[in-house]
Amino acid sequence: MTAIVQVEGLKKSFGKFVALKDVNFSVNPGEVVGFIGPNGAGKSTTIRTILGIIKKDAGKVTVFGKDAWQESIEIHQQLSYVPGDVALWGNLTGGEIIDLFMKLHGQGDLVKRDQLIKKFELDPRKKAKSYSKGNRQKVGLIAALSVESELYILDEPTSGLDPLMESVFQEEVEKLKHAGKAILLSSHILSEVERLADKVVIIRDGKVVETGTLDEMRHLTRSTVTVSTKDQVASLVEVQGVHDFQQKGQQATFSIDNKHLNGLLAALGQLEVVKFEVVPPTLEDLFIRHYEN
Incomplete structure (x- = not known):
């Protein structure tokens, strides 16, 4: 099986601070990889490198077999990303923002969009500036889940959501998994990772200290x-x-x-x-x- 995401020997420093020392893991089609670690461990830096936002110092990072930094535009045509704190345009409505994201991606499903708006109980007519953090996350999730992608990168995606909405999110991730999509899920909600992840990657101080299936790690x-x-x-x-x-x-x-x-x-x-x-x-x-x- 060819990995969708392949990270090998990834290193990154900011001045004298070494953020990533030696990160190695992969994400395969139809697989949910739980990426966990405390604040400052290097999760977001790794994800931003995969997204082509940050340039690595050393190592290899490929997505769909393409270099994450040099071919990021082509890569982004096939992925969906939800950050832990979604920033929106305050004077646009939630519905307008979702439609804009879908048009930018180019693979939007309007029927699925409407279904997700109903499931997540979002009022798409309200201005984004009036939304709570939870509702901002809903906008990001609906936009990401309404488009056809091969890779979904979710960085603390349920931050601010209540337990009922977390359950809706988990159901949607299960559907993506069964459809053969690759999912990288970074979450501080360990029960969520435990329910969804096929494989867990634990990062500590910029280095992967454990990786494997939950059954393998439980031994x-x-x-x-x-x-x-x-x-x-x-x-x-x-x-x-x-x-x-x-x-x-x-x-x-x-x-x-x-x-x-x-x-x-x-x-x-x-x-x-x-x-x-x-x-x-x-x-x-x-x-x-x-x-x-």
Whole structure:
């Protein structure tokens, strides 16, 4: 499969400040890549380099096989982009701005536009200067989703939206994925990334520190276990891979390295189990693992 976006050894400095040290990842057709990291980690700088807004210092950045800086005009004909804080022309209505963006792109679908306006509950007749942050984001999302693109770059796209509108956005991203579109999603809402992303890229201090599917990354962390028995549950503290063991009566709660789950099951086979729950690690767990220090 040929990658839509390919980033290899990307480096970028602003004066003495090194913003990107060594960034590597790809986005394939029909794939949602979650791009996460705290403020200042290099997410927006990476995205702006992919968009051809910033020129890289070193490395390789291609989109549709074309150089992101030298061939940005051709690239933009096939992509849609929504920033985290959409700036609009205050004296134009939301509907006029959506239509303008669609005309600039050239691949607009008026029927889909009207459907999205209804779904996102936007009043397109109001002047943009009267819109809240959430409504400004809706304008950007509707404009981006109403055109036919092969790549969607979404940088904190649901910033300012309420949970109901976030759900509408997630449904639309699922449709794009099933249509074979490539999606790069940068979001601070980890549950959103966890629901949508096929692959997660974690960036820290300008360098990618983890990349892979959620299932692959979950092998690197621990599950949380709650177990109640009629026997001495305290014996489970001796099982290899058990951490943070806490007991209350005949119930114990602890975390365990996933590679040692078979050993835990063998130990439980020797006890009379009343209750047994295993909660897999969340994306928050993986994220905190990289930033807790």
